[in-house]
Amino acid sequence: MSTRKLLDFRNLLSESKNIAILTGAGVSAESGIGTFRGPSGMWRTHNAVDLATPTAFASNPSLVWEFYQWRRSVAFNAKPNDAHLALAKFEERCNRENRQFTLLTQNVDGLHIKAGSKNVLEIHGSIRKVVCTKCKFVDENLDQPICEALRGRGDPNGGNQSAIPVGELPKCKRCSSLVRPFVVWFGENLDRDVLKKCRKVVETCDLFLVVGTSSVVYPAASFAPFVADRGKPVAEFNIEDEPASSTFQFYFAGPCGTTLPAALS
């Protein structure tokens, strides 16, 4: 990144009173968690995005649970990287200096919270929780495996194993019906309160950072353009140019585990 650009960004950052950040899968890539699009988004012969749908779960809950069994084991064993840690440290600084800091993450892996971030909105839910398909009870569940039938299942190189009967898949503690991961799949609405908070954040922030996201999934993809349309600065951190990159005031190319600590220090 050019030194001039970096100095300009840092000056702006130090003057900002209300900073919001949107992160995507790229922020966790350096922790060993694959992103959704591109080669790391494949699980067996499936695109991860094709399994993240209510239709996939309705037609093959066993397959989708195997996929999430594997995703949970990767996420639970992963450690926050320098990008997560820089954001947590920057939030502490904002708190000390009486400035507003809000982290909106599309990630379900919990790594921002592990890193120490406090004001985090997990807009696509959390892989650490399950929700009952019948009574809608939401429960934190860190069991590995999540049920006996999923022991040893979910290996991305595995496959062609027989489907697990629904009665042996993870069950609700309250009503014993099938549970599913507490995440937002395509075609599902984001939690109404979470969305309301997001709207308030994008309407009021005076600086917006967008980190490690392809910015193709809505409504999150609309946040940065909305802030830019309000005339407020947006800074993007990504290893690749994404469709909206050229429209933002700042673009820092490179792995965010390197670029973000340099920009926030």
Ligand code: BJW
């Ligand atoms: C690095 C890096 C490094 C790599 N450093 N960078 C308006 C217009 C058109 C369509 C819609 C619309 N509104 C809603 C829709 C439909 C749909 C949608 O957006 N579809 C699009 C594909 C067009 N949206 C929805 O269905 C949403 N619901 C909704 O809006 O309800 C109302 C409604 C419904 C239907 C119609 C209209 C309205 C829900 C979206 C839920 C998304 N769920 C998932 C799965 C979550 C669970 C799980 O994780 O298991 O969320 S899909 C997946 O995509 C996941 C992610 O959070 C999300 C975004 O992906 P992300 O994070 O950007 O990852 P990648 O892989 O795409 O990108 C990684 C980036 O990192 C890349 O840019 C790399 O270059 C970069 N990178 N390493 C820095 N080291």
